[in-house]
Amino acid sequence: MIYVTPREAQVYLKDDQVVVLPTETVYGLAANGCSDAAIAQIYAIKNRPAFNPLIMHYFDVARVQEHVVWNALAESLAQAFWPGPLTLVLPRCPKSPLSLLACAGLETVAVRVPAHFIMREILEALPFPLAAPSANPSEQLSPTRASHVMEAFRMRDVQPAYMVDGGACVVGLESTVVDVTGERPVLLRPGVLTVDQMRPVVGDFAPYDAAGPIKSPGQTLRHYAPRKPLRLNVTDPLPGEGYLAFGPTIAHAFVYQLSASGDLIEAAANLFASLHEMDQDSRFQRIAVGPIPMQGLGIAINDRLGRAATHEFSLAGPDRV
Ligand code: TXA
Ligand code: MG
Numbered sequence: 001m002i003y004v005t006p007r008e009a010q011v012y013l014k015d016d017q018v019v020v021l022p023t024e025t026v027y028g029l030a031a032n033g034c035s036d037a038a039i040a041q042i043y044a045i046k047n048r049p050a051f052n053p054l055i056m057h058y059f060d061v062a063r064v065q066e067h068v069v070w071n072a073l074a075e076s077l078a079q080a081f082w083p084g085p086l087t088l089v090l091p092r093c094p095k096s097p098l099s100l101l102a103c104a105g106l107e108t109v110a111v112r113v114p115a116h117f118i119m120r121e122i123l124e125a126l127p128f129p130l131a132a133p134s135a136n137p138s139e140q141l142s143p144t145r146a147s148h149v150m151e152a153f154r155m156r157d158v159q160p161a162y163m164v165d166g167g168a169c170v171v172g173l174e175s176t177v178v179d180v181t182g183e184r185p186v187l188l189r190p191g192v193l194t195v196d197q198m199r200p201v202v203g204d205f206a207p208y209d210a211a212g213p214i215k216s217p218g219q220t221l222r223h224y225a226p227r228k229p230l231r232l233n234v235t236d237p238l239p240g241e242g243y244l245a246f247g248p249t250i251a252h253a254f255v256y257q258l259s260a261s262g263d264l265i266e267a268a269a270n271l272f273a274s275l276h277e278m279d280q281d282s283r284f285q286r287i288a289v290g291p292i293p294m295q296g297l298g299i300a301i302n303d304r305l306g307r308a309a310t311h312e313f314s315l316a317g318p319d320r321v
Helices: 006-014 036-046 061-065 072-081 117-125 146-153 195-202 264-280 297-310
Strands: 019-021 028-032 055-057 086-091 108-112 176-179 186-189 241-246 255-259 286-289
Touching (some): 019 117, 028 036, 072 086, 255 264, 264 286, 264 297
Parallel strands (some): 241 286
Antiparallel strands (some): 019 028, 086 108
């Protein structure tokens, strides 16, 4: 990992590369939020066991509004607390160019306008938002100094290549996540900004309804389920099935490729977009997926496919990534 300037970081980010950037909360592993290929590298570097959806970071509210369905609750909270350690979950605009992989196929997206001056300088100059989870390998503590990031990745095979050192993060705790898709706000992840601080601005919060529609993928991962039934680990697709292949494959009528060369990063990048396209393809009514090795990013790919295949919600572990 090498240290780069904010201006160099902009160049690498435009080239779909991952750069570690400081925010006021924690350091983030940042990449182009509209590029599946860039986002797949974030998941590979973090070694996340599942594709937990990522927060999109924007320069200002006007840019956020281009990608989400904005509402009065969001407006009040944004006016009061942005830029700052608050993340809002809102419906994604149907036509938004955001990476489906970063949103884990959900119809909502988590957005925030961070306060750190380096992050803001970089965001202002880029024509896209930055997806950025905390810059730690999965299961490890979030980093609040550049040295934490260096230390956490020192012994690992897959590392981010670049980092901007912004000193110590002043907040030091991940942002508060609030769902504003309903009539009342719902706290999805507690953070330094508390409900007591937000209540005067938006009124009472609704309790998190564990039995209702799943809203917090950090605690309970909702899968992206295509409408069409899905079969996994299929080497010989049946007539009438669309085939989602990984690596070289036998001739078949309706083949989609995750990665012809068997590259897991490329496959992760193509996963959600391929499933969406196959769902829309009227030539077949069922989807068969080829075997994908259970190693590296293959674990996350198989995890998501497993959830998509069962048509049931599964429980994930607590949000430690
Ligand atoms: O302070 C922060 O928020 C840091 C810095 C880098 O900005 N980022 C961060 O990202 O903590 P991450 O990926 O570690 O956490 C994202 C959280 C997870 O709990 C995830 O489940 C939730 O946001 N989230 C993301 N998209 C969501 C969505 N569409 N609906 C509900 N929750 C979502
Ligand atoms: Mg995290």
